[in-house]
Amino acid sequence: MSAPVPLPMDAPELTRQLEAFLHEEITKAGFSRAVVGVSGGLDSAVVLLLAARALGPENVLALRMPHRDSSPESLAHADLVIEKAGCPAETLEVTAPVEAAREVLGIEDPLRRGNLAARVRMIFLYDRAMARRALVVGTSNKTELLLGYSTRWGDGAYDLDPVGDLYKCQVRQLGEHLGVPREVLGKPPSADLWPGQTDEAELGFTYDDADRLLWLVVDRRVPPAEAIEQLGLERDLGRTILERMRRTQFKRALPLVCKVQARTIGIDFRYPRDWGL
Amino acid sequence: MKVALVQDTPRLGDVATNLEKTVELLEEAAHRGADLALLPELFLTGYRLGDLVPEVALRLDRPGPEIERLAAVSRRIPFAVGLVEESSHHLYYNVAAWFEGGELRHVHRKCYLPTYGMFREGMDFARGDRIRTFPTPFGRAGLLICEDAWHPSAATLLALEGATLVFVLSASPLRGLGVGRHNLSIDTWVQLLTTLARFHGFPVCYVNRTGFEDGLGFGGGSFATDAAGNLLASARDIDPELLLVDVPVDRTRDMRFAYPLLRDERPELVHRELGRILGRTEETP
Known part of the structure; x- marks a missing residue:
C-alpha cells in the first residue's frame, strides 16, 4: 500500500x-535500584531487560499487577520476560483496590475502569519504589506519548523512561536484539484494559501507519499533507492521527502554573532536573 | 606532539567536584607522557546550566582559588578546559581557557551560541567577539568551542591569524539511534573537522564530553586529525576515556607547500565582498 x-x-x-x-x-x-511494572507486553519487556542490564538483574524489581479480568496469557508472558531478565519479581493483585474504588465511584464505563486500574498500579509501583529506595522506570514509547495514549498519572507516571524516544516499531526492533521472547514480540499490542482489547482496534489505526506518519512529521519535519501523501495514507486517517497528537499536548507537559511573581516554576525558574548531580 | 584527549563526565553545577576531577585527569595525562591535554566544553560546570550560570561563573580578571589551582597544574602540563567566565562587566561567557607554564595564557569566548532545538546557549551566555591565536610549545594554536566549528569562517580566520594547530572543545549530544556511530553527532563531527583540517592545512584535535544531563547523552568519540585531514585516532563513544594521540605537527609544513591554499587565500577579496554584502539592507516585501 x-x-x-x-x-x-x-x-x-x-x-x-x-x-x-x-x-x-x-x-x-x-x-541503585529500579522498579518496573511488567505487563507481559513488548514495551515493559524491553524496559525490564534494559534495566536489568544497566543495574544488574538483582537490583531491578519486576512487578506483576494482574486484575482478575487481565488475560491469563499476559501473566504467562510476563513470567517469560521476568525469567529472561533474571530479576526478582513480585505479584500484587490489583483487583480488590480497583473494584473497591470502582464501587465507591460508581464506575461502569470500561475506559474509566481502565484508568482506575492504571492508577492503582502506579500507586503500587511507587510504594515498592519507596520501600526499596528505587526509582520507577516507565515504559511509554514515543508513539504512545505522541498520541497521548496513556492514563494521566497512571502508566504515564514514572521517574525516567528509556524508550520514550522510540516509536513502537523501533521498540520491537530493539526487543528482537535484546531477546524478548517470541510470544511477546509477535502478539498484537494491548493495554489489556478489558478482555480481548487491542490498541489498534481502540485507536482506529495501526501502529505501523502511526509510526511512519509521526516519524515523518515529528522527526523529519515533513509537512503533514506531504507526509500523508508520501505514505499513501487515507487523508482522514492521517489527519485523525495528527489531530490526536495536537489534542493530547497537555499530557506531555507539567501542569500549568499561573505566573504572578518574578520567577515561576515551569516558566522561568530555569534549573535543570539534574541540578548538582 | 602527544595530545591527551580527556573525554569525561562533569557534575552539573558543581565546580568544586569538577575542579578536583580536572586536576586528577590532568595528572594522569601528564603521568602517561602527554605534552598537552584538552578537556571538553564547560567541563568545570556541566552543560545544561540555565539559571545556574551566575553560580558557577569564575572571574578571570581577578583570579580566585579555582583559576590559581588550574594555573598551578599547568606547570606540569599545558591544557585547555571549558568553563563559564564572568567578565568585569558581569557578562557571562562560555569560554575555553588555555593554561601553560603556571598561568592562564589565552581565553577564547564562544562566538556562536546555538539557540535552537535542544540548545539554549543564547539565553544563558553573551557572545564572544574575537577569534585569535596564541603560542604553544608546538606552534600557534587556535581554540574553537563546539558550534564555532560549524561556521567555517571561524577556522579560516584562525588560519589567517597564523594557527598551525586547532583545538575544538565540545559538548555534543548524541542523536541518530546508534546508526553509523551515531551519525548525527560523532560521524558528522569527523566529516566536518577532517574537512576543515584539509581546507586549512592544520591538524584538528577534538574533545567531546560524555555523560547524561536531563536525558541528553553526550557522545564522546573524541578524535584528532593530521594536517591533511586524515583521522589519526578516535576515542570510543558514550564512555569516558583518556586517549593519547601522536599528532605530527610537521605535516602542516608539507601540506601547505603541496596544497598552498592558505598562501592563495584572498582576504582582501573576502573583505571587499563582505563590505559590499554588509552594506546591503534587506528589502521588506
Whole structure:
C-alpha cells in the first residue's frame, strides 16, 4: 500500500546508550535500584531487560499487577520476560483496590475502569519504589506519548523512561536484539484494559501507519499533507492521527502554573532536573 | 606532539567536584607522557546550566582559588578546559581557557551560541567577539568551542591569524539511534573537522564530553586529525576515556607547500565582498 519508511537503528549501539542513560541517571540521583511494572507486553519487556542490564538483574524489581479480568496469557508472558531478565519479581493483585474504588465511584464505563486500574498500579509501583529506595522506570514509547495514549498519572507516571524516544516499531526492533521472547514480540499490542482489547482496534489505526506518519512529521519535519501523501495514507486517517497528537499536548507537559511573581516554576525558574548531580 | 584527549563526565553545577576531577585527569595525562591535554566544553560546570550560570561563573580578571589551582597544574602540563567566565562587566561567557607554564595564557569566548532545538546557549551566555591565536610549545594554536566549528569562517580566520594547530572543545549530544556511530553527532563531527583540517592545512584535535544531563547523552568519540585531514585516532563513544594521540605537527609544513591554499587565500577579496554584502539592507516585501 505505502512506501516503506526507513526507521533505521543500530540496536547494539542504541542498547549501550540506553543502558548508560539508565545507569547514570539513576545512580547519580543517589539510587541503585529500579522498579518496573511488567505487563507481559513488548514495551515493559524491553524496559525490564534494559534495566536489568544497566543495574544488574538483582537490583531491578519486576512487578506483576494482574486484575482478575487481565488475560491469563499476559501473566504467562510476563513470567517469560521476568525469567529472561533474571530479576526478582513480585505479584500484587490489583483487583480488590480497583473494584473497591470502582464501587465507591460508581464506575461502569470500561475506559474509566481502565484508568482506575492504571492508577492503582502506579500507586503500587511507587510504594515498592519507596520501600526499596528505587526509582520507577516507565515504559511509554514515543508513539504512545505522541498520541497521548496513556492514563494521566497512571502508566504515564514514572521517574525516567528509556524508550520514550522510540516509536513502537523501533521498540520491537530493539526487543528482537535484546531477546524478548517470541510470544511477546509477535502478539498484537494491548493495554489489556478489558478482555480481548487491542490498541489498534481502540485507536482506529495501526501502529505501523502511526509510526511512519509521526516519524515523518515529528522527526523529519515533513509537512503533514506531504507526509500523508508520501505514505499513501487515507487523508482522514492521517489527519485523525495528527489531530490526536495536537489534542493530547497537555499530557506531555507539567501542569500549568499561573505566573504572578518574578520567577515561576515551569516558566522561568530555569534549573535543570539534574541540578548538582 | 602527544595530545591527551580527556573525554569525561562533569557534575552539573558543581565546580568544586569538577575542579578536583580536572586536576586528577590532568595528572594522569601528564603521568602517561602527554605534552598537552584538552578537556571538553564547560567541563568545570556541566552543560545544561540555565539559571545556574551566575553560580558557577569564575572571574578571570581577578583570579580566585579555582583559576590559581588550574594555573598551578599547568606547570606540569599545558591544557585547555571549558568553563563559564564572568567578565568585569558581569557578562557571562562560555569560554575555553588555555593554561601553560603556571598561568592562564589565552581565553577564547564562544562566538556562536546555538539557540535552537535542544540548545539554549543564547539565553544563558553573551557572545564572544574575537577569534585569535596564541603560542604553544608546538606552534600557534587556535581554540574553537563546539558550534564555532560549524561556521567555517571561524577556522579560516584562525588560519589567517597564523594557527598551525586547532583545538575544538565540545559538548555534543548524541542523536541518530546508534546508526553509523551515531551519525548525527560523532560521524558528522569527523566529516566536518577532517574537512576543515584539509581546507586549512592544520591538524584538528577534538574533545567531546560524555555523560547524561536531563536525558541528553553526550557522545564522546573524541578524535584528532593530521594536517591533511586524515583521522589519526578516535576515542570510543558514550564512555569516558583518556586517549593519547601522536599528532605530527610537521605535516602542516608539507601540506601547505603541496596544497598552498592558505598562501592563495584572498582576504582582501573576502573583505571587499563582505563590505559590499554588509552594506546591503534587506528589502521588506
